[in-house]
Amino acid sequence: MYTSSIQKNILAELNHELTQTRRILERVPFEQADYKPHPKSMSLWQLATHVVNLLAFKTLFVTHDSRDFLDPNAPKPGPTPTSMGELLARFDEYSATLKQELQQSDDEKLSHNFKLHRGEHVVFDYPKATAIRIMGLNHSIHHRGQLTVYLRMLDIPVPGLYGPSADEK
Incomplete structure (x- = not known):
């Protein structure tokens, strides 16, 4: 159903x-x-972990107004997961947190800017909704696509994401 709510x-x-x-x-083989x-x-494993940790980064876009990569006190994801169970548990936890924060937000809050910077160097300064789409969703989809290539190269069946894959035909 179409809605005009961002x-x-x-x-x-x-x-x-x-x-x-x-x-x-x-399907990632530990x-x-x-x-x-x-x-x-x-x-x-680095790539799979990065895909999961990007969820925490997206949450920052909703809950904060900026992030300085040079800030030693800035929130960081936990240690690298050491099993599939830990990776999927983190994915589920970070997904739930992101969805909850988005549900508690609204279009007005998502129109406020989020500035990503490294000290004085500004990486981007976008409305939060734009930051979520560009550096959140699109960035994650890009890395998920890389994961599918890794799976293919390891001869692990790749599930269809937007229709059937060659492995599902």
Whole structure:
């Protein structure tokens, strides 16, 4: 159903993408955590963890007005998960927190700016809704796509995300 609410549209898109992302994460083989398709690539486990940790970053866009990468007191994700169970538990926890914060927000709050910076260098300064879409959803989808390539290279069946995959035909 179409709604003119920015907040409700973001929540609907987020719910869809979280479901699809979890399906990919469930297939990540922990026993191949160190796999890298190229020396410059993140390892499979680093990439999977990054996808999960981006959820906490998206929550910052909703709950704060800025984030300085140089601030040693800024919130950070927990330690690297050491099992699939820990990774999926963190995904579920961070997903629930993000959805809750978005549900408690509204279009007016999402129109306020969020500034991401490194000291004096401004990475971006966007309305929160835009930051969620660009650096949140789009960024996560990009890395989830990388995960599907890793899975394919490891000959692990890839689930369809927006229709059937070659493995589901």
